[in-house]
Amino acid sequence: MPSFDAMFVGLTILDIAGRPVNAIPDGGGIAFIEEIRMNAAGTAAGAVINASKLGLNCATTACVGEDEKGDFILSSYDRLGIDCSQVKRTATMATSATILPIRPNGERPALHCRGASDELFVTEDQFDAVCDARFLHHGGTGFLAAMDQGQSVKLLAHAKSKGLITTFDLIGPNDNTLGMLKQLLPHVDYFMPSMEEAQFISGLESPSDVATFFMNLGASNCIFKWGEKGSFIKTADTEFRVPAFTIEVSDTTGCGDSYCGGFIAGLAMDYSLNDACKLGTATSALVASGLGSDAGVIDLHHTLEFMRTTPTLP
Numbered sequence: 050m051p052s053f054d055a056m057f058v059g060l061t062i063l064d065i066a067g068r069p070v071n072a073i074p075d076g077g078g079i080a081f082i083e084e085i086r087m088n089a090a091g092t093a094a095g096a097v098i099n100a101s102k103l104g105l106n107c108a109t110t111a112c113v114g115e116d117e118k119g120d121f122i123l124s125s126y127d128r129l130g131i132d133c134s135q136v137k138r139t140a141t142m143a144t145s146a147t148i149l150p151i152r153p154n155g156e157r158p159a160l161h162c163r164g165a166s167d168e169l170f171v172t173e174d175q176f177d178a179v180c181d182a183r184f185l186h187h188g189g190t191g192f193l194a195a196m197d198q199g200q201s202v203k204l205l206a207h208a209k210s211k212g213l214i215t216t217f218d219l220i221g222p223n224d225n226t227l228g229m230l231k232q233l234l235p236h237v238d239y240f241m242p243s244m245e246e247a248q249f250i251s252g253l254e255s256p257s258d259v260a261t262f263f264m265n266l267g268a269s270n271c272i273f274k275w276g277e278k279g280s281f282i283k284t285a286d287t288e289f290r291v292p293a294f295t296i297e298v299s300d301t302t303g304c305g306d307s308y309c310g311g312f313i314a315g316l317a318m319d320y321s322l323n324d325a326c327k328l329g330t331a332t333s334a335l336v337a338s339g340l341g342s343d344a345g346v347i348d349l350h351h352t353l354e355f356m357r358t359t360p361t362l363p
Contacts, residue, residue, distance in 0.1 A: 053132065053182040054105040054317045058204070059093035059196075060166050060189025060220060061111035062145040063118040066157075066340055068300055070150035088341040089122040091145065091166070092188030092218050095306025095342035096313065099332050101129045103314040103349045108132035110179050112169035118144035119165070135179055139168050145192075155298035155337065167194035176207040183213065184313050188306065190219040190229060197229065205236035214238050214316065217268075218309055222250050235267030241309050244273040244281065256281040257288055272312065272326065274305045277362060279330055282322065291326045292361040294334040303342020308333040311352070331356045 067085040074080045089098055093111060101107045109131055113119030115138050122144065126133050145164035149157050166189065171179055179185070185208040190197060196204075208215050217237040219226065227250055234240060240263050248254060251262040260271035260283035273281045279293040311332030315325025331352050335345030346352060 051182045053108045055097075055100055055184040055186060055313050056108045056110060056135075056179055056182040057093045057097035057100070057186045057188065058110040058171065058179065059169070059187055060091035060145070060192050061089065061094040061109070061113060061122060062091035062147055062161075062166070063122055064088055064090035064147050064149055064302065064341060066149040066151055066300060066302060068151035068340055069153040071153065073150065084340050086340045086344075087121060088343055089125050090147070090303050090306070090342040092192075092220050092306055093186065094122070095303040096186055096188055096218075096310035097131055098125070098129060098343045099307040099310030099336070099346050100314045101131050102343065102346045103311060103328070103332070103352060105314050105317055108135060108182065110135040110169070110171060112137045112139055112165045114138065114142055114144040114165045115140045116143050118146055135175070137169065139165050142168055149302055151300045151302070151340065155301045157300060157302045163192065166192060169193055170195040170200060171204050173203065176204060177211075179204065180208045180211045180213055184216065184317060185213045186216045186218070186309060186313055188218040188220075188309065190217075190233065191221045191223070191226060199232070202232045202236065205233060209236045216241055216309060216313055218242060218305070219246065222246050226250055230263070231266055234263060237267070238269045239272055239312075240268040240270070241272045241274065241312070243305055244275040244278075247271070247273050257283060260288065274308050274333070279362070280308065280326055282326055284322070289323070291323065291330050292363065293330060294355075294359045294361055296334050296338050296359070298337050300340045300344070301337050304333040304337050306342055307336040307346065314349075327356060328352065331359075334359070
């Protein structure tokens with residue numbers, strides 16, 4: 050029996066967000082805003098925090114610096130009961146971090162400093178420990194310099210050989226991304242980028258055509274996070290859209306990451322694919338209603354009540 054419901058591997062960042070920011074003051078001027086918050090974030094961290102809040106027994110594999118930013122992230126994980134035995138600390142790089150001046154409409158321009166996540170490297174002798182779970186979520190390809198050289202492919206292949214269900218998300222796609230995906234996707238059960246990212250990489254527009262493109266590369270299923278349109282899902286047998294919930298948007302930081310965490314929580318609790326996507330959608334909506342990548346999410350009961358009482362968009 051695996052030790053954990055889910056292991057989350059990859060990009061782990063400290064976010065410092067403030068809202069609302071209309072403009073950066075000229076010179077050395079000052080502007081007053083309503084809220085500033087720090088939280089663990091990133092394609093792996095934003096998913097693991099929300100999955101943990103929803104009741105999963107979670108662990109993470111990451112690299113953070115030996116600095117105050119890393120201390121903050123690990124203390125946050127400790128409060129949530131997230132296992133950090135596979136987290137590496139490095140003295141050669143600072144913890145990856147982002148400053149986010151959130152616009153009044155919830156948009157989130159980012160000032161990112163790459164850091165310790167680029168040093169994350171899972172060696173073959175660590176694979177069994179990292180795969181001591183029912184689900185493995187790999188998040189952050191594109192911002193994981195060491196793992197992006199082929200080690201992520203080996204890890205995902207090992208996870209599949211051990212019978213884990215694998216989910217996969219990326220960040221910042223560029224001209225090199227497609228080449229990496231051709232190696233990665235044959236080991237991925239659920240490919241979970243944003244619709245915008247998926248369209249950019251494939252060069253296609255139709256959601257169904259985009260999903261078919263990636264399934265032809267080896268992905269078993271595609272789930273595209275689609276902002277106010279919710280999400281688009283395609284499997285070998287069906288395709289459908291799950292609508293977004295009607296909310297007042299405060300900050301869209303981490304919405305896609307939190308969707309992944311909610312979705313994995315749903316699958317781990319034996320929800321149907323449709324219901325797991327609804328739970329991911331609700332988790333994402335709650336995050337968008339606050340500040341930071343885990344804002345608004347309290348626990349499973351609160352999230353289910355939100356789903357029951359909140360209307361969806363067309």
